[in-house]
Amino acid sequence: MRAAIYARQSLDKSGDSLAVSRQVAECRELAERNGWEVAEVYQDNDRSATNGKPRPEFARLLEDLRAGRHDVLICWHTDRLYRRLRDLVDLVELAERRSIKIATVRASDLDLSTPAGRMVASLLGSVASYEVQQKAARQIAANRQRAQNGLVLWARRPFGFDRDGTSVKVVKGEAAEIRKAAKAVLSGATLASVAADLNARGVTTTLGKPWTVTAVRRVLLNPRTAGRVVSKGEDYGGDAPAILDPETADRLGALLRDPARKAAPPSTEVKYLLSGLVRCGRESCDDAVMYATSNAKGVTVYRCRTCYGTRRLDLVDAVVMGVLVERLSRPDALDLLATDVDVTDLREKVVDARQRRDALAGMLADGLLSPDAARTQARRLTDLIDQLERQIADATGADPLAVLAQASDVAAAVERMSLRELREAIRTLMNVRILPSGKGVRFDPRHVALEWRER
Known part of the structure; x- marks a missing residue:
């Protein structure tokens, strides 16, 4: 019998595809024990089976099964093959036209041509979907708990802060820039002038990019500057390190969120010959x-x-x-x-x-x-x-x-x-x-x- 092997891993953190390679190795051993000839191996590395995004090798596998190129499909576990019932429907439609056996290393074999086999496959798919949803709920709860403890592990470092392990610390140089910008805005300076000043002095965002009005506003309105921890729109209090005192942060927030404040983007037209070019010679x-x-x-x-x-x-x-x-x-x-x-x-x-x-x-x-x-x-x-x-x-x-x-x-x-x-x-x-x-x-x-x- 001609066998096809399918292997998949949702997240390849190391980038070396070791998990997929191990699946393939164990699937080959199963094929050898049963005397099946492995005709082709299909691998979707770093691909989720739950988010609905295309799995190129899975799609190619289905086409080859429809064309009758394989008699048996081997996978390490059924949750490597499908986690959404929609993918199972595709397999069942194939089984109704051709007798396809699904053999697994770590789960029960499936015969999708029989009602009992389809029922077992459906149950396994429902269990897999339930596990995915539970995992997501646990991750959300864990993230919320970290936020409550001031241990938010951000994907992008906010200006003014850094991590020491899981603890948040203030970056002194960047904190000084935030305080200077806050003082300037409260004294009547525009966000555009603050951005121009930062760019002229070579200060960049945490991504190494020039400052824009939007970027300056985002930093000044970040609740973390006042020592507050906010995650997913929920405020968990003020136990984190702060850059601005609460009164300054509140005044700044009221000013920048004022509906009467001009919301139109500042003009980029140059008006003066040396503005932003000339520097103060005082030591x-x-x-x-x-x-x-x-x-x-x-x-x-x-x-x-x-x-x-x-x-x-x-x-x-x-x-x-x-x-x-x-x-x-x-x-x-x-x-x-x-x-x-x-x-x-x-x-x-x-x-x-x-x-x-x-x-x-x-x-x-x-x-x-x-x-x-x-x-x-x-x-x-x-x-x-x-x-x-x-x-x-x-x-x-x-x-x-x-x-x-x-x-x-x-x-x-x-x-x-x-x-x-x-x-x-x-x-x-x-x-x-x-x-x-x-x-x-x-x-x-x-x-x-x-x-x-x-x-």
């Missing part, structure tokens, strides 16, 4: 980013969020633009773009990086990479692609700085460029800092410190 501010705002007299200034020092926006812009135009008007301006880059080689590297990034999906589907590893690799490859494309742009004169450096009249070229393009040229060419000068001191161009970047 204690540690290069804090300065943003454009209006002072009490209605004058637009660049303000440091740390020391609250300000400088008139129009005067600072005039100094920076004057230096930029003067430098790019020199005969050696193109030296700023000098490079020995092999553009062809760079483009080949870009193609290779894109292909490697595209291949990650297949590796994830095949179980060769975990989701976290795939995300990490995708992020690294995306950063590499961005870096390579920037080098290509620099070498081929496709960036705003190249346009200015090659212009016969730099001042006129500046007038024609968009604000966004000018910002990109300044970002590429120089670091701008506002030096401290003391109260009441008149503006002096020397208070604007420019540092040329190496290309």
Whole structure:
């Protein structure tokens, strides 16, 4: 008799398919004892039989059984073959057309061509379904108990917290960022400005991504920041480590959940030349980013969020633009773009990086990479692609700085460029800092410190 072996494992944590291999080995021993010839082995590794998702090898097995390629089906246990009664119906329909015997290593053999065999199979399927539901209920109860004890084992680490075994601990640096953001928002800052500040200083989310308004709001409204444990929408109290005191968290929640608060996404249109680019030169501010705002007299200034020092926006812009135009008007301006880059080689590297990034999906589907590893690799490859494309742009004169450096009249070229393009040229060419000068001191161009970047 021609025998088919079917093996399945719901979750392959190690990725080595050992459980499936053991099933196949024991099924082969059963076939040998009965003198059956194993015609083919079907394996669905890391595939559940209860969630309704396709099992490719099970589907192929049914097609081969319908085609009459096998006389007996061997599995380690019937729950490896089916757990849903819908799958059993498919097998019964086959049995009504062909005499199919199901032999198992650890359960009773089934003859689906007889009423008694179908009744036993149905009972086994019902028991398997019951076990799955009970297991899910036990997992939910266990997760609830862990949450009540402050031991929630999150799938994604929340910003500001980490685990020490099963205990939650506060990450000091990230906690400081949360407190700073909360203070800024309660003082009137927008979520967009907080996100811009974090991104400008190179602070990323726990996934290594830039901050968005939504991400900042999610962190500030996370009950865990106030020491509360919430799981599946249920609040289990405040026994966990906290970053914000309850009063601050409540004020923040009331502010951010206020229906009157503007819900429309902030405009991404650039309005000011150096907002978010210029930094405070005061030593204690540690290069804090300065943003454009209006002072009490209605004058637009660049303000440091740390020391609250300000400088008139129009005067600072005039100094920076004057230096930029003067430098790019020199005969050696193109030296700023000098490079020995092999553009062809760079483009080949870009193609290779894109292909490697595209291949990650297949590796994830095949179980060769975990989701976290795939995300990490995708992020690294995306950063590499961005870096390579920037080098290509620099070498081929496709960036705003190249346009200015090659212009016969730099001042006129500046007038024609968009604000966004000018910002990109300044970002590429120089670091701008506002030096401290003391109260009441008149503006002096020397208070604007420019540092040329190496290309």
